[in-house]
Amino acid sequence: MMTxxxxxFTNPWILLVVAACTFYGTFIGAMPGLTATMxxxxxxxxxYFMDPMVAISAIVATTTTAIFAGDxxxxxxxxxxxxxxxxxxxxxxxxARQGKARSTLIVSLLGAAFGGLAGVTIxxxxxxxxARFAIRFSSFETFWxxxxxxxxxxxxxxxxxVKCFASLFIGLLIASIGIDVAVGYPRFTFGNYELFxxxxxxPAIIGLFALxxxxxxxxxxxxxLTMPSIREPMGAALASAARTxxxxxxxxVRSSTLGTLIGALPGAGxxxxxxxxxxxxxxxxxxxxxxxxxxxxxxxxxxxxxxxAIGGAWTPALVFGIPGDSVTAIAIGxxxxxxxxxxxxxxxxxxxxxHTLYGAFALSNLMMIPVGLIAIALxxxxxxxxxxxxxxxVLLFSLVGAWAITGSTMAIWIVLALGIVGYLMEDNGFxxxxxxxxxxxxxxxxxxxxTSMMKAQGNLLAFxxxxxxxxxxxxxxxxxxxxxxxxxYPRPPSTPNATRDH
Amino acid sequence: MSxxxxxNDLMSGLMLAGLGALVFARATxxxxxxxxAYGPGLFPSIAAxxxxxxxxxxxxxxxxxxSVRVTRKPSDRRASGRIALLLxxxxxxxxxxxxxxxxxxSILAVTSAACIFGLPLLRALLLAxxxxxxxxxxxxxxxxxxxxxxxxxxxxx
Numbered sequence: 001m002m003t004x005x006x007x008x009f010t011n012p013w014i015l016l017v018v019a020a021c022t023f024y025g026t027f028i029g030a031m032p033g034l035t036a037t038m039x040x041x042x043x044x045x046x047x048y049f050m051d052p053m054v055a056i057s058a059i060v061a062t063t064t065t066a067i068f069a070g071d072x073x074x075x076x077x078x079x080x081x082x083x084x085x086x087x088x089x090x091x092x093x094x095x096a097r098q099g100k101a102r103s104t105l106i107v108s109l110l111g112a113a114f115g116g117l118a119g120v121t122i123x124x125x126x127x128x129x130x131a132r133f134a135i136r137f138s139s140f141e142t143f144w145x146x147x148x149x150x151x152x153x154x155x156x157x158x159x160x161x162v163k164c165f166a167s168l169f170i171g172l173l174i175a176s177i178g179i180d181v182a183v184g185y186p187r188f189t190f191g192n193y194e195l196f197x198x199x200x201x202x203p204a205i206i207g208l209f210a211l212x213x214x215x216x217x218x219x220x221x222x223x224x225l226t227m228p229s230i231r232e233p234m235g236a237a238l239a240s241a242a243r244t245x246x247x248x249x250x251x252x253v254r255s256s257t258l259g260t261l262i263g264a265l266p267g268a269g270x271x272x273x274x275x276x277x278x279x280x281x282x283x284x285x286x287x288x289x290x291x292x293x294x295x296x297x298x299x300x301x302x303x304x305x306x307x308x309a310i311g312g313a314w315t316p317a318l319v320f321g322i323p324g325d326s327v328t329a330i331a332i333g334x335x336x337x338x339x340x341x342x343x344x345x346x347x348x349x350x351x352x353x354x355h356t357l358y359g360a361f362a363l364s365n366l367m368m369i370p371v372g373l374i375a376i377a378l379x380x381x382x383x384x385x386x387x388x389x390x391x392x393x394v395l396l397f398s399l400v401g402a403w404a405i406t407g408s409t410m411a412i413w414i415v416l417a418l419g420i421v422g423y424l425m426e427d428n429g430f431x432x433x434x435x436x437x438x439x440x441x442x443x444x445x446x447x448x449x450x451t452s453m454m455k456a457q458g459n460l461l462a463f464x465x466x467x468x469x470x471x472x473x474x475x476x477x478x479x480x481x482x483x484x485x486x487x488x489y490p491r492p493p494s495t496p497n498a499t500r501d502h
Numbered sequence: 503m504s505x506x507x508x509x510n511d512l513m514s515g516l517m518l519a520g521l522g523a524l525v526f527a528r529a530t531x532x533x534x535x536x537x538x539a540y541g542p543g544l545f546p547s548i549a550a551x552x553x554x555x556x557x558x559x560x561x562x563x564x565x566x567x568x569s570v571r572v573t574r575k576p577s578d579r580r581a582s583g584r585i586a587l588l589l590x591x592x593x594x595x596x597x598x599x600x601x602x603x604x605x606x607x608s609i610l611a612v613t614s615a616a617c618i619f620g621l622p623l624l625r626a627l628l629l630a631x632x633x634x635x636x637x638x639x640x641x642x643x644x645x646x647x648x649x650x651x652x653x654x655x656x657x658x659x
Contacts, residue, residue, distance in 0.1 A: 049645045162563075166518055166556035172549040173525060180542035185532055187542055188525075211592065218588050218618060219581040388619035392612045392626075393633060395588075399595055399611070400604075400637050404647040412596035420589065428510045446545045453540055 001355050008359030014057045017050070018363050021061035022371045028062075029069030030375060030382050031390065032079035033217055036066035036270075037326045041209040042394070044202050044334060045401030052338040053353060056331065057360035060310075063327050064364045067270050067306050068112040068372060072379050075101050075108075076227050084270035084306040087278040087298075094294030097228045102237035102376055107244050107296060108303035109372040111252055113365045114245075115304030118256035119263065119311025120361035123318075126264075127347075127354075130319045134344040139455070140463055142320070142343075143448035144472035146441045149266035149322040151479045153437045161487040163430045170421070170430075171438020174199055181443070182450045194410040201333045203402035203414040204439060208432060209326075210398040211419025214391055216426065227380055234377055248300040251281060259305030263312025269325030269433070270306035270313075277305035311361055317342055318354060322441065326433050329440040512564025519557025526550035587618045603652020604642075608634040 008014055021043070028039035039062050047055035070082030075092035085092075095104040137145070154164045177188045178198030189195040232240075245252065255277040262273040281301035282291045291298050313324030314331075321342040323329035335342055340350060347354055375382065402411040422432060456462030464470040525546055532543035595611040602610075609630045616626035641647040651658040 046645070049647075162556050162559045165552060166514075166560070169522075169549045169552040169556065173546065173553070176546045176549065180532075182540075183533065183542055185542040187532065187546060188528065215585050215588060218584045388616060388621045389629060391619050392615040392621075392629060395592075395615045396608055396612050396633055396637055399592065400608070400641055400647075400649070403599070403649075404641055404645070407648065409596050409599055412592065412599065416589070416592050416596065419592070423585075424514075428514045430514070442545070449545075450540070458540070 001351075001358075004352055004355035005359045005362075007352075008053075008057070008356050009363060011053075013051070013054050014356070014360070014363075017054050017058050018061040018360060019367060021058045022065050022364055022367045025062035025065030026069040026368075026371055026375045027382065029066030029081050030072040030379070031385075032073045032077065032081055033213060034394070035082045035209070035213070036063050036070070036084070037205075037330070038209045038213055039063070039066045040327050040330050041202075041205045042397055042401060044205070044330060045404045047334055048202070048337065048405060052335065052340060053356040055334055055338070056353065056357055057363070059327070059331050059334065060357065060360040061364035061367070063310050064112075064116055064307065064361070065368050065371065067310060068109055068303075068368060069375060071105060071108045071112075071303060072375060073383060075104055076379060076383060082271075084274050084309075085302075086271065087274040087306075088302040090292045091295050091298050095296065095299075098294060099228070099231040100237075100240075101228060101379075102232040102234065103240040103244070104296065104299060105376045105379070106237055106241035106373070108299055109369065109376065110241060110245055111300050111303040112307040112372075113369050114252055115256040115259055115306070115308035116311060116365035116368070117362060118253070118304075119260040119308035120358055120365070122257065122260045122308075123311045123314055123361075124358050127315050127318050130315070131344040131347045134319050135348075137320075137344070137468065138466070139448040139451040140466055140469040141472055143445060143452055143463070144469055144476055145320045145322055146445045146448065148472060148476050148479070149316065149320075150434075150437060150441055150445070151476055151483070152266040152268065153434045154483060155479060155486075160429070161483060163428075164434050167425060167430045167432065168434035168438045170425070171435035172442040174204065174418075174435075175439050175442025176446070181447045182454075192410075194406070194408060198443075199418075199439075200402075200406050200411060200414055201337070201439070202405045203411040204418050205330055205333075205436065206398050206402045207415040207418030208422040208436065210394060211415055212422030212426060212432075214395055214398075215419060215423040217387065217391055227383065234373070238373075244296055245300065248297055251297060251300050252304045255281065255301040255305040256308040259308030260312035262305070263309030263324055264315040266316045266322050266324055266437075268309075269327070270309040273309035273312075274302040274306040278302040307365075314357065318346060318357070319344060321444065323437060326436045329436050332440060510564075511560045511567070515557045515560030515562075515564050517557070518553050519561065522550045522553030522555075522557055526554065584618050588615060591615050591618065599652075600650050601652055603654045604649040605634055605638070605654055606652070608637065 025039055028034045029036060040059055043058060043062055047058050050058065067082055067084050070080055070085035071092060072081060074080040074085040074089040075096045078089060078093040080086040080089045092104050150168060154168060177195060179186050179196050186196055258277055259273040262268050262276055263270065278298050278301055281298050282288045285297055287295060313328045316322045316324045317328040317332055321332065323332050332342055340346065340353060398415060399412060402415045405411055425432060452462065464473050529543040529546040529550060532541060534541035591611050591614045595607055598607040612630035612633050613626045616629050617623060621629065642649045
């Protein structure tokens with residue numbers, strides 16, 4: 001493992017790509033409305049032409065930095081750059097208005113780097129252990145795991161249960177387009193041969209996450225940019241941030257650990273981790289009344305939790321091939337396109353990719369510190385880039401990127417169709433995360449169901465025959481009961497603005 | 503706000519239920535697996551039934567909450583117009599990309615998009631030309647994506 005890590009840290013291609021993606025992720029994350037998922041969606045056409053090791057490093061570096069950089073417009077303009085920054089946006093903005101923007105942002109930068117490093121350390125310890133145990137799983141267990149993943153996506157999404165379900169079914173429906181796995185019958189292709197392989201994945205996510213965002217942006221009223229003036233010199237801000245972090249070092253450790261674990265739940269991503277850790281921080285704090293009015297303690301917690309969750313989200317992705325959030329869903333798609341199937345076998349078959357992933361996490365969290373400091377120093381300049389210039393750029397890169405994947409205009413039609421679907425869904429309060437998990441997991445669920453059914457010759461009870469299958473199946477059914485209870489007795493929404501993807 | 507969301511629930515409920523019904527009708531025509539109750543139609547049917555149930559539930563909440571008709575504000579209508587124009591731009595790009603070629607189609611699409619977002623025409627055109635050159639360099643020269651040349655095929659390099 002050490003030699004692999006040294007290889008990552010000295011591989012010029014990886015260093016170059018990680019450095020470039022650190023800047024790219026910081027830039028996209030800092031733009032209000034451009035999310036980390038969208039940054040990855042736009043990046044994927046490029047990774048298609050890269051070595052899989054480099055591709056994974058690029059995805060990791062982009063998400064890591066984009067989640068941090070979402071704090072920059074959050075603090076300066078009270079507009080979280082990514083939904084993962086929404087939990088503590090009021091505190092950050094209040095502090096910025098008191099002239100403490102830089103020290104606040106440095107606190108969240110260093111907290112994020114700490115959280116990210118803690119997240120990948122926990123991932124590196126936890127994942128191989130889980131894999132050793134998951135290697136005995138057959139199609140029955142994999143089926144239940146995938147169903148469990150879909151169920152968790154429903155449980156952790158905010159918003160109405162009915163709309164989460166509807167979003168999931170839309171995703172499953174999109175996944176079922178193309179030749180079916182059992183008998184090779186073309187479904188919903190309308191005789192179009194290009195759809196036989198299914199809806200091309202990369203154009204689909206570009207449509208859902210990039211075009212839908214452009215449509216929302218063009219429909220939004222034009223707001224005036226008002227930014228508080230920055231009065232702190234960088235040196236003093238750095239010193240004050242370091243003191244704050246030392247004072248709240250235990251919060252940082254607590255939220256990094258918890259954030260990783262929340263991220264490891266399938267379906268729960270960085271935004272949920274930030275909300276939960278912020279809430280816990282408030283409950284444990286000696287000054288809970290200051291939260292929401294410029295308290296730095298919650299920023300330490302939320303800022304480290306959301307970056308820790310990124311590492312955690314890779315646990316189910318690597319071990320079971322089941323994505324932890326929409327970014328890892330995209331990453332699994334990229335690995336599959338490169339002929340690698342995530343799952344317990346990846347630890348023995350291609351350990352280099354796993355170690356590259358760890359290395360890329362460590363590298364990008366370290367590189368994020370200098371790049372983040374530059375971004376904080378120049379933040380007011382970055383935020384002045386007008387939307388009317390930026391958005392056409394995003395549009396052309398979306399369309400050409402999608403076209404590059406299929407080499408035909410079918411890609412443009414997929415982007416257009418799913419862009420409309422994504423826009424309508426978000427505009428009407430349907431979360432997108434269950435849909436994207438449905439697209440990725442739908443095929444896995446169906447394939448393992450059909451394989452199992454052929455093995456068991458149609459006996460449904462075979463799904464509860466093996467001990468682990470029975471346990472996982474029982475757990476899934478239990479969660480369904482829980483979901484039903486929640487649907488019948490809805491609780492008031494406790495975390496507003498968290499329905500969007502990060 | 504609540505009347506707005508109620509109306510949307512009604513609309514999206516009806517749309518989802520309709521979609522589910524269409525998919526279900528189609529999925530029942532799929533052939534079954536020899537000697538088994540499950541075939542290619544199983545998963546689409548599950549998704550379709552799910553959509554019909556969700557659609558029905560949303561329709562019910564929408565009907566229950568509906569009270570006053572909401573009139574769209576003029577700014578709302580202008581926003582919808584801009585959204586429609588942007589969609590038309592993407593549609594046009596898909597239609598023109600291969601016959602016209604990557605370069606003219608991209609210049610047209612970016613100019614149109616930039617104007618929709620509020621950039622003056624000349625600056626939009628400048629942005630479009632610069633951006634097309636950049637995308638050409640990145641995708642065609644660096645990544646070797648075979649971008650279509652269309653009408654410019656005689657001068658392709």
